[in-house]
Amino acid sequence: MLESKIPPGSLEHKWTDYKGHCKLVNPANKRKLEIIVVGTGLAGASAAASLGELGYKVKAFCFQDSPRRAHSIAAQGGINAAKNYQNDGDSVFRLFYDTVKGGDYRSREANVYRLAEVSANIIDQCVAQGVPFAREYGGVLSNRSFGGVQVQRTFYAAGQTGQQLLIGAYQALERQVALGNVKMYARHEMQEIVVIDGKARGIIARDLISGKLERYFGHAVLLCSGGYGNVFYLSTNAMGSNVTAAWKAHKNGALFGNPCFTQIHPTCIPVTGDHQSKLTLMSESLRNDGRIWVPKQKGDTRKASQIPEEERDYYLERRYPAFGNLVPRDVASRAAKERCDEGYGVGSSKQAVYLDFSAAFERYGTTEAGIHGIDNPSKEQIISLGKQVVKEKYGNLFDMYEKITGENPYEVPMRIYPAVHYTMGGLWVDYELMTTVKGLYALGEANFSDHGANRLGASALMQGLADGYFVIPYTIGNYLADEIYNKPISTDHEAFQIAEKKVQERLESLMSIQGTQTVESFHKRLGKIMWDKCGMARNANGLQQAITEIQQLKKEFWSDVKIPGGINELNTELDKAGRVADFIELGELMCIDALNRNESCGGHFREEYQTPDGEALRDDANYMYVAAWQYKGDHNWELHKEPLQYDVIKPTQRNYK
């Protein structure tokens, strides 16, 4: 069932050999082949643009009003690449090694190596497109550090790197739209996959303005629809981010890989109340300059400024002297939870820790004073100069923090707490990014492939663009080369009719419930179950309870949800209802997967399996595999295992001390 199609040969030659031997489609035939791309974030926009440039006929879909709004736009910190511009010992191998280790040895060596190999091309491509990365005075590109890594390989554009990369990909996409190679369908949402003779041949999409269902044919279908963090209701994802496209694929035969691998990001603005609709990330790059601490005294109610230095516990620096504040995300999140659970949390909710920049103000201020030739600067002068430097680096993040909390982070330390941010799990794909359904691909966060059980910072942008710009243009040819004999299938084909009918019936049954509880209320309840029992720490008992509760919630949803309006009109509640219905089913699978994995690794922390000092305890003998789940009907999945082989790296316990 699971054939990963990893090319033979030594690790460093696999991708080169693959490219040298994969099938090609000649330009005249490319014009006859149609490709559907669902989602226009970094993976989708870069894939649609690159495939359009190659001459394929592309149709791209997004649910937002413009492809430029996809949630990749919100990525803040940066993008990794093995350029070694800093001469600090970086290389393709080191990026590969850091990523596999960061993922706690639950990713595929060959995929990750390829990712590291193409990382340098991504930076070149983006620069050529006019992405205004940060630069040094000499005109060269600037780098910064990110968590889990000891070199400086992160390229950035202030705190808006995702925005700039997405605008680059969006512009490349719009250029192809202008040239007629890509047809763009905004405010459209994919509702179903059409499979004919075992191959993905199209989709049913809903025009979100008119509510009408539409049929689209493609020789291949690419899902670039992002992650499913919104299953937790509160996450750093956009309000519209959803699992629907991936879930439809799953229910049509595509296996779902490692669904329980969720990334909880350590530095987010804490929850303030029940009204909260989403959580906001404060970039990991802040951990370069901010120091994380809590009071040494339990339940200390003094203001941060009144707690003297010697009464502060810089717990990351204490526990992990080698990496300090720059340990990977899963480690930093758990450490914050541990302190808060023990009663050392700060703020009114006590569910927060401090991220403090005062040391950075002083350090940068002293350097600046030197640069400006100020002798014997006063403390105020130093702090003020230092704040200028920090403002230039992270100004937009500080502004955002102040707008949300009403507190000025230049004066008082930020309060932060972990929040759901990214999902490493996703549709299972082989080396060519194809799911278990022929002709159906998954790119970017929508697939499971490269980050194992924990993603390192600044690697999501890298993976999305690697898949879209540099992997799929090659691997899709290997499939489409045999499709040149197949003419486009009419959307009157029976399979399209059946798929459309299925969608229509589901919409009708949702509308016909006319119950008493709103979609939002169900989503909140699902989120609470997931966060409490399948969040930062999990245990068998809690997961079993969660499964029962989710099954109950599903019943209740399908008998008591209240959706206003009609089907054939703009109806945002109906859109949301469809997404929440899919999240409920996914939530169950996530808990099943978490329960199956009797070990702790990366972001998956099972309380039963930890080292004496509270670190994740892997069980390589029994769980060194990708858990790929096959949908078998309501509440019923079959587990398939793809064993992970480490030929080059020797898995050890991750050590950031």
Added chain:
Amino acid sequence: MEHYTMNLNLKVWKQKDKNAKGSFKMYRVENISSEMSFLEMFDVLNEQLIKAGEDPIAFDHDCREGICGMCSMYINGKPHGPWQANTTCQLHMRAFQNEDTIVVEPWRANAFPVIKDLMVDRSAFDRIIQAGGYISVNTGNAVDGNAILVDKDNADNSFAAAMCIGCGACVAACKNSSAMLFVSAKISHLALLPQGDPERHHRVINMIAQMDKEGFGSCTNTGACEAACPKEISLTNIARLNNEYLKASLVAEK
């Protein structure tokens, strides 16, 4: 920061679809926390409406962290409301007091037709980008990133222009519904970089032509756009656009 709760009267534009005639409707919301965002207050209102069997208010929103550019409410006569350099989703209720009446309208511009209630169609912006808001480089063509040196000031200014989120507040703020700030931000982003140089003449001529075709008005030099811009895109960009346009008209062959 002191937290408080408030009761509010909302006067909101309701319009069934593109062709319908719209009107204002009054709503009342109670016990709104000063810690909520403006859109979370709308969530509360919509939940209330759904439970009462009424039609919820349609509005665009997505990231809720001020970067996607999707939210677009005209609040008390200002795009994105009373705060400077801010988007609607980042506006928080502490900007308001108990018993305030808040007027909420969609963007108003011929080039941005209303779809429903507070949602408008901004696809004209995409078509302006299609007219030339890019650098024509196919994937795989690139040279090493550091082979192209960019003066730091130019890179910084280019980035400052590229921060535009395409929300359309500039158009909504302008009495002529001009899109000059949006177009100038893209022109500046690309014109300030060496990579953007080869296409600079055609780019500016074609983008301006498309902007006119979409029905956006002329620039009035009032600066309302700059004042409303959530990303503080500078009016200097419009000067640069005019400069680029003039140069291009003199040298472009077609």
